[in-house]
Amino acid sequence: MSEITLDVVNPFTLKRIGTVGLCSDSEIDAMLGVAHDLYRNRKSWLPAFRRIEILKTTAQLMTARHEELALLIASEGGKPLVDARVEVTRAIDGVELCVHEIGQMTGKEIPMELTAAGSGRIAFTQREPIGVVVAASAFNHPLNLIVHQVAPAVAAGCPVLVKPALDTPLSCRAFVDILRQAGLPKDWCRFAACQNNVAEKMITDPRVGFFSFIGSAKVGWMLRSKLAPGTRCALEHGGAAPVIVDDSAGIDAMIPLLTKGGFYHSGQVCVSVQRVFAPAKIAAEVAQKLADAASGLRVGDATDANVDCGPLIRPAEVDRVEQWVDEAVQSGASVLTGGKPLGQTTYAPTVLLNPPQDARVSTAEIFGPVVCVYGYDDIETAYQAANSLPYAFQASVFTKTLDVAMQAIQHLDATAVMVNDHTAFRVDWMPFAGRRQSGYNTGGIGYTIHDMTQDKMAVIKI
Template identity: 75%
Template sequence: MSKTLEVVNPYSLAPVGHVTTSDWKGVNALLETAHTLFRQSNSRIPAYQRITILKKVAHLMEERFEELALQIASEGGKPLVDARVEVKRAIDGVELCVHEIGQLTGREIPMELTEAGSGRIAFTQREPIGVVVAASAFNHPLNLIVHQVAPAVATGCPVIVKPAPDTPLSCLAFVSMLYEAGLPQDWCRAVICDNAVAEQMITDTRVGFLSFIGSARVGWMLRSKLAPGTRCALEHGGAAPVIVAQDADINAMIPLLAKGGFYHSGQVCVSVQRVFAPKAKAKEIAQKLADVATALKVGDATDPTTDCGPLIRPAEVDRVEAWVDEAIAGGAKLIAGGKRLGATTYAPTVLLDPPSDARVSQSEIFGPVICVYTTDSTAEAIETANSLPFAFQAAVFTKSLETAMQAVHELDATAVMVNDHTAFRVDWMPFAGRRHSGYNTGGIGYTMHDMTQDKMAVIKLV
């Protein structure tokens, strides 16, 4: 049975909107409609029309720029200054989809390499993979939706998107703009539903591709239950490591590490979490990070002067508090923060040398906490950085090309940033986790490739 879900500001917990949830009967009907659309190949929207629709969407987003940014801050708790950056990225992502439509090309397959192939020509084309189901996360409530939904629209796949229940309003705004731009509604539907209905939808045999952004526990569970033939991309989290070499420019490094660790109060899958520093410099680095941390303003994300907003739910504040308290009890030195500031906020925190078995050292904290560890060598730092089952993005700070290339070669990560923080990203680059951190590759062009498949024609010449 459908219900009404209240959406609240995660700082004040005051209502900012409400949405209607869907039961399985409603979702099943949407799946059947989407599957029928896909099977009727003659009804697919031609590329030039998809281009026109996406260009109009980008224009509508530009017109509603401040409205979208305020909505991100209101429902997701991302500071307004960063919410504006998210809107800009989302617009760029839609425009990138337009560009990538022209890159979805096939190729000629040489046939006369053997006698058996002689007298034939062959070529491939890219065609839509099927119904896309996208399950999204709360931390980038507009840009993640763009990364999952716009590529489906661009490739001609019907798509059903399930936004995070904490942040559905930005998703609904984007889907509404797709309709306004001319996309027939049956080609993109947003559903807000409980986990049981979501799992039933995701594992249905009519689903061609699953795009999932969320926890590793849920992502791997869903992958194990996918119907035969369903392809997927899973984006989970990590505990991003930073290697600091002896020759690193510390003063240049500190603002980058602070931004990478405290941006969106650490609620980013590649947020700076573990900083491995030489013994002679670790305390200095921790103190300089602490100086930045204590100067940050924590509060309501809709206040333009706020640097760090709330955590998404009060229970997350409880969890981060418990993890930090555990680390301090185990011997970590508290350099800054280490306390809740209210029911919904936690102070930007710097810890020096937490125990290796503490949860802040072993798992993704997804909160405003940076841990600095004393190490004896770059080799030791890399070995420790690689010791967890997570492998996403990493970083190294050094003036030495040799050290930089050692880190690039030896760090278990899909991307290694040299003299930059771990959370750096542009939306056309590959973005992916290894091992527990994910499966397949994100990034607009990569996602569009995954949402299409090759079809080959072999023509025998008469």
Template identity: 70%
Template sequence: MSAGTLDVVNPYDLRAIGSVALSSWDQIDGYLATAKQLHENRKCWMPAYQRIDILKKAGDLMQGRFEELAMLIANEGGKPLMDARVEVARAIDGMNLCIKEIPNLAGKQIPMDLTQAGAGRIAFTQREPIGPVVAVSAFNHPLNLIVHQVAPAVATGCPVLVKPADDTPLSCKAFVDILIEAGLPEEWCRFVPCDIPTAEKLVTDPRVAFFSFIGSAKVGWMLRSKLAPGTRCALEHGGSAPVIIDATADIEAMIPSLAKGGFYHSGQVCVSVQRVLAPKGMAEDVAQLLSAAAEKLVVGNAIKEETEAGPLIRPREVDRVAQWVDEARSGGADVLCGGEKLGDTTYAPTVLLRPSQADKVSLQEIFGPVMCVYEYDTFDAAIQQANSLPFAFQASVYSKNLDVTMNALQQLDATAVMVNDHTAFRVDWMPFAGRRQSGYGTGGIGYTMHDMTQDKMAVIKL
């Protein structure tokens, strides 16, 4: 029995575009029981060639529905159609990455005769699926994030239950339906949109072997604290990505990259460029050039071809961003462009110069179309400011000086440091993770597949 209906709207004009039935706890309880049985009965495990065939067919189906999936992403998630198409391409590539990683789910020989006690034995390991996976996802990449969480479970042979973000369940449902159409038995992948109490009950159930979460740090760390003993997890939260500009950097050449990194999906990305640190004497020039780029962006409904910056996911997020910018303005920041609501669902791309380091825009993840430019006296001071927050994800440095670049690579507290590129760069086979409050574990297709498997060792006495 359904627990109600979740209505889905276009976040720009709030027009209804679809709905999904919410799953009740009784339904989910049955799904978990089946998932546990599938894992425990090893005769039910699908061999690798079957998993490869399913993933390949699913990727082909996605390719055949490329425009349909892109429009769905834009319509429910507010990501501009031009960027939604890139997301679909990445999602299809992710399916192929899973296929390529399956042969790497291999064990190794363990030498036994390193001491007399182990002599006369042969040992080797195998990788086995960890068990039922529960994936809870975010709205900002409604197809590709689901692929990153669900396809590795299919690839490794783990039954999976996936709860999409409330704002963007349609892309998730489309992907699950494609997997089933490609030959995956329905009991191996369940689509479970549900309310918050039911979701918490699902995540903390002792039958869950692995919990994958993408979303806010507050929710992720709270859920981790309530996991059943033995449940493994991976958490991907946000950050406040710093960019350090060195005096030798080519300012004009970097502006398109910086603007894309800051205003892509209206800043609703966990590694969006947020804090730009430039030397005194350069900061204002950098900010003015970023402002000129921001003012050219076409803001509107994401489903239109010309739109470059779409809505924020909910009107209350527009209100929050407006409050934060107003606070920065009151604190002395220069608002070089934007700084205003364009409507209930959109906020103008904004560049702030010299906001106070005590303001929310300097201390927390904005998750909106706002970039802050600061000036520094010394490179060490820039490093200190970049590292000053309790979360860390990706960072970047723009420089033509090798010594400066290597110093930044050594000193920046980040899981990845981009050189002469923006902080939001990512390919889906690289490790992707937050440090400290920004996350736990490592994302990326191959890394996730490793986390969803575990070693079993055989020791044979000759």
């Protein structure tokens, strides 16, 4: 490992909590060479039963270290400990889901005698690993995102190099270490923390078979444009998730869901509740009740089990959110709660009523603890506003009317529409994807494993 090291800090206290070594160009090149050789030498491939054993043991080791991993997530990523514990449980479930999915990596018989040309032949397909996987991840779920990218590669039989977000590399390193402790040979999964210029060379190398990216749209689309010919990819970006509230919705019942969906991890989630569209006659009431709930959230150090909202990942993000909110307020938005930093590293949970449609809080992903509520006169205009951005990920509708629910499912431009739930709902076996600028291809563990494998057909002439 290179002598260049990176200090990892707690984003609330800004105190160092660990260090990681950063890989150089030559080290990454060597890792890619070894991984590519592993893939090209079919005798070295790990059989399915061995991958199953490794992943089962990995889940067991993670379970034994559950609280340690949760505290690591809270310490380096600023996710409240109560939510970090949930993330660890999800990550363990994800590894176990990979075990299940290995048994689903099946081919099928292809009928040959449909025409005279195919007569006298038997054909079938099998799934094979696609090649070397390079995964670049985001900070906001520093263990579970790594599991979603790396464990499917292991399940598929692909060598993998993983580049964590440099804000949160410790959870990734811990997971790679656990895989090795579980019996995965080290060359099959390499921890490849590195600076962005080195990462770009790694990602665009022609030896890469599949590139998995979770992060900003600007970076993801740029990297996709530079991939070597033949490299497949999946990109997961963000959005500005819309919620439609119908006249019939039960306001009191939906407020806790909107609060969780909007302020979970201080809004640093790609499908956080951001834009709530409610009938004009009740918009102020919805916004005020949401503000009352938000004002009761406790903000502080994520390692404190009583904290609801932790810090933003960097002080610069606090400054950015403050600028966006100030801009919206100066243009006419009403602040019902929050609207200010609470310190260098935290921003108060904030509810804005009727910010301008062209303000940045209305047109771009906030990725902070801010929810905007807008009044509408006609639900059709609410759909139009919800669909007006170049991003489309998950959306939701609150209603007691089946017709409205079905109409929203049909009209909202989203890959998933939640009915009477917040936009950030997810289980790890469901398809999870952004449309348009919000992403490319489909996440979810089974879908990722499928993308990391490819069909091979055998045609046997009798």
